[in-house]
Amino acid sequence: MFGLMVDEGIGFDEVSNFYSEVGGFEASLRIREMGNMLNDNFNILEELENLDIDEEDVEPFEIPSWTSERGGKVLVNVDSFGAVGDGVSDDTEAFRKAWDTACSTPKSVFLVPPGRSYLVNATKFKGPCADRLVVQIDGTIVAPAEPENWDPNLPRLWLDFSKLQGVAFQGNGVIDGSGRKWWASSCKKNKTNALTIESSSSIKVKGLTIQNSQQMNFVISKSDSVRIYGVQVSCPGDSPNTDGIHITGSTNVVLQDCKIGTGDDCVSIVNGSSAIKMKRIYCGPGHGVSIGSLGKDNSTAIVTKVVLDTAFLRETTNGVRIKTWQGGSGYVRGVRFENVRMEDVANPIIIDQFYCDSPKACQNQTSAVQISQIMYRNISGTTKSKEAMKFACSDTVPCSNIVLSNVNLERKDGTTAETYCNSAQGFNYGVVHPSADCLSSHDKAPILINQVESAEHIEPSKDHIVHTEL
Incomplete structure (x- = not known):
């Protein structure tokens, strides 16, 4: 250091x-x-x-046996409530009944057994529930493939878990959003997310695979103390708007040992999120690890205390990114990206305060989300972009206190990489390649x-x- x-x-x-x-x-x-x-x-x-997030044990407890009652656990098997598990019959009602029983029974296990495929429509799994509930998913849960068959009363939700405390989600099963026909109509309006955990606390998620989401794969919303471990997210690289893990309005969240490949951000962190740590993350394909977008429609956004420690990004369209719209307000403050290896990544390090995800040109505006205290340390690899580092900051609300330490990014084709700065202030320590002399602050002191x-x-x-x- x-x-x-x-x-x-x-x-x-x-x-x-x-x-x-x-x-x-x-x-x-x-x-x-x-x-x-x-x-x-x-x-x-x-x-x-000193910016770091306390990392508790993310290993949920294991359940020793699947007899009806063992080790103090009460097994609630969806098959016992009429689920067929052939991937064709509608098992939604069986899941709802099993949930009601498991949720109201202390020390219960809501079991989706292995070797079967369960067709489930949009469903809300509401708490609060009795103590020490485990959601054990070892089979496959699939969504309806036809968008027109979707419940119009639940346009943005498929599997929605809310108001839970101390629940563990685990297993070797698959949550499959059957999103291919949704992707053909890439508009974000009324597209559903696959798995959502909202308004919950002390949640653990281990080992699940989430794939082919209609839009976002896994959303953590308005929650606190969430541990996500060994989760895999998989969507084709050309599937639109399929963010891997999306964190909004949440605090004290740890993602660890996750492998994510999507058609959008591998991880996206947006307004109201604080104390977020990502450790040992594999990303690709996808749009990288992003804070934002923030400030759309002149909104206020605040994101603080974010750490990415140890990641490998391969063939992504961005590396580590902060993106904000013109006209917003609020701030992003206290972020550290470190120990990141990139292979053939476009835009490895980017701050974009002129983000515009709109079919029409965005209007120039003077207000902006303020970005400060951002550290990039021990970042290396190859890029397909001429600009390996890009700090495109607001003219009226400049980025401040950007710290670069031990950064080495090379063009894959052997040509010279560059750094672009606009209204960006910061300083360098250790080796920084390409040079970031365009950062406007403390390079003036020697002069x-x-x-x-x-x-x-x-x-x-x-x-x-x-x-x-x-």
Whole structure:
């Protein structure tokens, strides 16, 4: 971890006083300004380095046997409530009845048994439920393939779990959204999401596969303390709007050891989300790992404390991205992307404050979501884009305190990669390739020093600035 320390032996006050005596008041002010900027750098780095999310054990407890009652568990098998499991018969009512029983019974297991395929229409699985409920999915749950057969009263929901506390979802089963005919009409309006967990807390999800969603695959909404472990998400790379895991209005969420391939963002984090940690994430195909979009229709959006630690992205259309619309307000603050390897990725590092996902051109507006305290560390790989790093920030609300440390991105075809900046302020530590000298803030400090040295023909000691490992 790189930082700046000011040696107590020769501080900025002493240097400033020296310049004041021999070089005038203006030089003294410039040295003080540089000292303040370096100390600010140190403070910002310290804040970002300490930015981490408590990571609890994400392993849900295992259930030892599937007898009707074993180890204190009560088995509630959907087959016992009339489910056929042939993939053709409508098993929705059997699932509803089984849920009502499991939800009201302490220490119960809602079981979708292996080796069968259950056709289930849009269903709400509501809580609150009795203590220590386990949802064990070992079979396959499939959605109706025809959009016209969808319940018009539930246009955006397929499997919706709400108002739960302390529930574990686990198993080796598959949730299949049968989305192919939905994809043919790529408009987002009235398209359903596959699995939603909302207004819930202390939730664990382990081992499930979610695939072929009509739109978003897995949504975490208005929830707290969610642990997602070993989940796989799979959709074709050309399936529109099929975000892998979408987090909205939620706090204290950990995604770990997940493999995601979609036609949209592998992970998307939007308004009202805080304390989000992603660890050991595989992404591809897809649009990368995104914060946003935020600020659409002049809305206010806030996202804070986000960490991505250890990820591999392959052949995605973006790497790590923050995207906001013009005209929004609010802020994105305290984000760290680190230990990320990319292979043939377009736009590996991108902040886009001119995002416009609209058939019409978006109107230029002066207000914007403020982006600050963003760290990119230990990021390497190859890109198909000329601009390996792009910081396209608002002219009126610039990005601030962008930190780059040990970044090495090369063009796959061997040509030179570049960095683009617009209204972006920050600084670099360690190796940064391609160069990010276009960041507008602290690269000015050495220029001020050089100007003073040239004017006064004096070389002050540089011992007061020490680069060190924190």
